[in-house]
Amino acid sequence: MSLAQRxxxxxxxxxxxxxxxxxxxxxxxxxxxxSLYPHTGRAFILGITGPPGAGKSTLVDQLTxxxxxxxxxxxxxxxxxxxxxxxxxxxxxxxxMNRHAEDPGVFIRSLATRGHMGGLSRxxxxxxxxMDAMGMDVVIIETVGVGQDEIDIVRMAHTTVxxxxxxxxxxxxAIKAGVLEIGDLFVVNKADREGADRxxxxxxxxxxxxxxxxxxWQPKVLLTEASRNKGxxxxxxxxxxxxxxxxxxxxxxRLREERSARQFMDLLRERLFAEVxxxxxxxxxxxxxxxxxxxxxxxxxxxxEMIIAERFTGGQTPNS
Amino acid sequence: xxxxxxxxxxxxxxLDGHDRGAKIIARAFRDAGFEVxxxxxxxxxEQIVSAAIQEDVDAVGLSILSGAHNALxxxxxxxxxxxxxxxxxxxxxxxxxxxDIPGLKQAGVSExxxxxxxxxxxxxxxxxxxxxxx
Numbered sequence: 537m538s539l540a541q542r543x544x545x546x547x548x549x550x551x552x553x554x555x556x557x558x559x560x561x562x563x564x565x566x567x568x569x570x571s572l573y574p575h576t577g578r579a580f581i582l583g584i585t586g587p588p589g590a591g592k593s594t595l596v597d598q599l600t601x602x603x604x605x606x607x608x609x610x611x612x613x614x615x616x617x618x619x620x621x622x623x624x625x626x627x628x629x630x631x632x633m634n635r636h637a638e639d640p641g642v643f644i645r646s647l648a649t650r651g652h653m654g655g656l657s658r659x660x661x662x663x664x665x666x667m668d669a670m671g672m673d674v675v676i677i678e679t680v681g682v683g684q685d686e687i688d689i690v691r692m693a694h695t696t697v698x699x700x701x702x703x704x705x706x707x708x709x710a711i712k713a714g715v716l717e718i719g720d721l722f723v724v725n726k727a728d729r730e731g732a733d734r735x736x737x738x739x740x741x742x743x744x745x746x747x748x749x750x751x752x753w754q755p756k757v758l759l760t761e762a763s764r765n766k767g768x769x770x771x772x773x774x775x776x777x778x779x780x781x782x783x784x785x786x787x788x789x790r791l792r793e794e795r796s797a798r799q800f801m802d803l804l805r806e807r808l809f810a811e812v813x814x815x816x817x818x819x820x821x822x823x824x825x826x827x828x829x830x831x832x833x834x835x836x837x838x839x840x841e842m843i844i845a846e847r848f849t850g851g852q853t854p855n856s
Numbered sequence: 857x858x859x860x861x862x863x864x865x866x867x868x869x870x871l872d873g874h875d876r877g878a879k880i881i882a883r884a885f886r887d888a889g890f891e892v893x894x895x896x897x898x899x900x901x902e903q904i905v906s907a908a909i910q911e912d913v914d915a916v917g918l919s920i921l922s923g924a925h926n927a928l929x930x931x932x933x934x935x936x937x938x939x940x941x942x943x944x945x946x947x948x949x950x951x952x953x954x955x956d957i958p959g960l961k962q963a964g965v966s967e968x969x970x971x972x973x974x975x976x977x978x979x980x981x982x983x984x985x986x987x988x989x990x
Contacts, residue, residue, distance in 0.1 A: 549941065552912035560860050623861070624886035630907060631896035637903035637910075644910055648891050650861075 540571035543669060548643070551670055555645055558662040569662060572669040577792065579611070579668040579675045580779055583693030585655060585715065588681025590699045591725040593632040594762035595771075596678050600636055602772045603674050610636075611667030611675040612644040615657055623650075629678060643667060655679035655686030661799055664692065682715055690718040691798055694791055695778045697721045697771075700739065702731035716742065719755050720778045723771060727759035753781050812847050860988035863913045867895040867904050869932065872922035877949065881917060884975035885982070901931040908936070908944055915945040915986045925952050926959065933964030945986050949973070 539557075542550035554572075557565035582599075584592050593614065600610045614629035627646035636642040645667075647657040656679060667675045679689050690696050698719035722743070724736045739757045748754065756774055760767035782788035816822040821843065828834040866882045868875055875897050882892045893911045895904065908916050916936075920928060929948050936942045942964065949969035952960070957968045966985060969978055 548909055549912075549939075552910055556860075556863070556912040618891075619886060622887050623889045624891065626882050626886050626892045626894050628894045628896070630893060630911075634895060634899065634903050634907075637906040644907075646893050646911060648861075 538568060538571065540568040540669075543572065543666065544575060546670070551643070551666055552645070554666055555659070555663050558666070559647060559650070559657065559659040565662070569665065572666065575669040576665045577668065579664070579672050580695075581664060581693045582674060582676045582775060583679065583689035583696040584676060584699060585679040585682050585686070585689050585696065585718075586699030586723075586725075587683070587701070587704065590681070590701045591760075591762045592678050592681070592699055593629045595697075595699060595723070595725060595760065595768075596629070596676050597633045597636070598762050598765055598768045599676060599772060600633065600642060601765075602768050604636075604639065604641060606772070608673040609641045609671060610643075611664070611670065611672035612642070612678065613647060613660060613663050613667070613675065614644065614678040615647045615649060615655070615660065615680050617680050618648040618650045620651070625649075643670065643672065649680055653686070654688030655682045656688045656692065660688075661692060661795075661802075684715055687715060687718050691795065694782060694788060695720045695775055697723055697775065699723045699725050700735060701726045702729045702735045704735075720753060721755055721771070721774050722757045723760050723767075724757065725760045725762055727761050727767065728764075732759060751785065753778060753785075812843060815847065816843060862890040862915075862982070862986065862988055863893065863911060864890050864982070864986070865893045865895060865904065865908050865911060865913045865916045866919070867899045867907070867916070868897050868919050869899045869901055869904055869928040870920060870922045870924045871898065872920070873897055874921045875919070877921070878919040880975060881919065881949070881978065884979055885917075888979045888983075890982070901928060901935055904932055905935040905939060905941070909939060909941055913944060914988050915947065915982065918946070918948045920948060920950040920952070923951070925950065926956055929960050929965050930963035937964070943989055947981075949978070 539550045539554045543554060554565060554568050584596055586592050596612055600612060603610050616625055616627045616629060618625045625648035627648060629646055630644060633644055645663060647659060647663065649657050652658045660677065664675050677689060677693060679686065696718050698715060700722065722739050724732050736757045736759055743755055758767055758771055758774060760771060825834065825839045829836060864885055866878055868878050882894045885892045893913060895907050904916060916932065918929060925948060933946050936944055945966050946964060947967045948965055952968055952970055960968055967981060
């Protein structure tokens, strides 16, 4: 039986294996995804992002518990960085989530970034789709600890929560571009620490400066203490409120469309590149071009035009 | 075909709170280029097996310093078997008397590393004995 069929029959090992094949870039995984794709598109996708040590994993653990209490099945995709030197990784997000290990309504998968920038792994979208096909009602994506510019999550998730903690910087940090622009909800975790109220105030002030139209979603700032389960119910309520807003305003449809377009473009880019690269690697053109560039007999711009012409237009350059 | 990255779960079953050894091993595996799923302290065998399945690991490495190895390690092997997952290699390390090792191997533990073993030799053993499952 195919992995896809086994996954639809609730076989956890098959699901785990397909996620591995996707992560390892196996071509066979594409065949399986073809059969699973019609069964996707039902899950609500929630993104949790924020700097290292902000308490993302602990929040995800508490959110998982809260969603389970509300009767939802929960998938978790937790991403940690790959070592740029050895390719190895220590994936430690599960440490905070062990109490859900035996709950059949929870499936947790750790992924390493494997060199991918943007806070997610290349495989994240596909792994989310597998969980969706497994019948998870909510899929929570926990990004790597982010700095200021890793914002892939906003294109993957329906609702994005930006987690902050007191004491990371002054209010100018809060008006910079990047991560702070993408939150549908802001959470100041470790709210028992000194400065939590100030951090929340600065975030609120930043949000108030944002130009909005009537009917636009107004992101709130909430205080939580994830390790003591404080503020979690309010957080889930606010996430649900955002979800309802997305549905009512028609924004969810638009997000789904954007996500589809993006997935198609990413795959197209990847496959086209692999197709061309494999070809010129095997026939020796790659080596030739690199050598010609070193000797300044050609430049990368002309070389790319030539290769595209050879591969797609039967030798005619695009401009001729 | 594309190459697999080896995935290994490192965890501490049972009640002892000494995780220095497990962390050193996790770090050595990372430096060897493996992906380590580190599940931390105080794990039940059930939690470990469930995590191993969800994470699709090739091997489970368990550190035990509590003396409960004769109960915990065979239990992990047994649960893996019940879940049709005994293709996942189990190895252990810690303060484990030599006399207990044959019984553990009988129960399905592939190797047992005792105090004084270098991290290099453990990495070497993994490279030779744990193949990424096809």
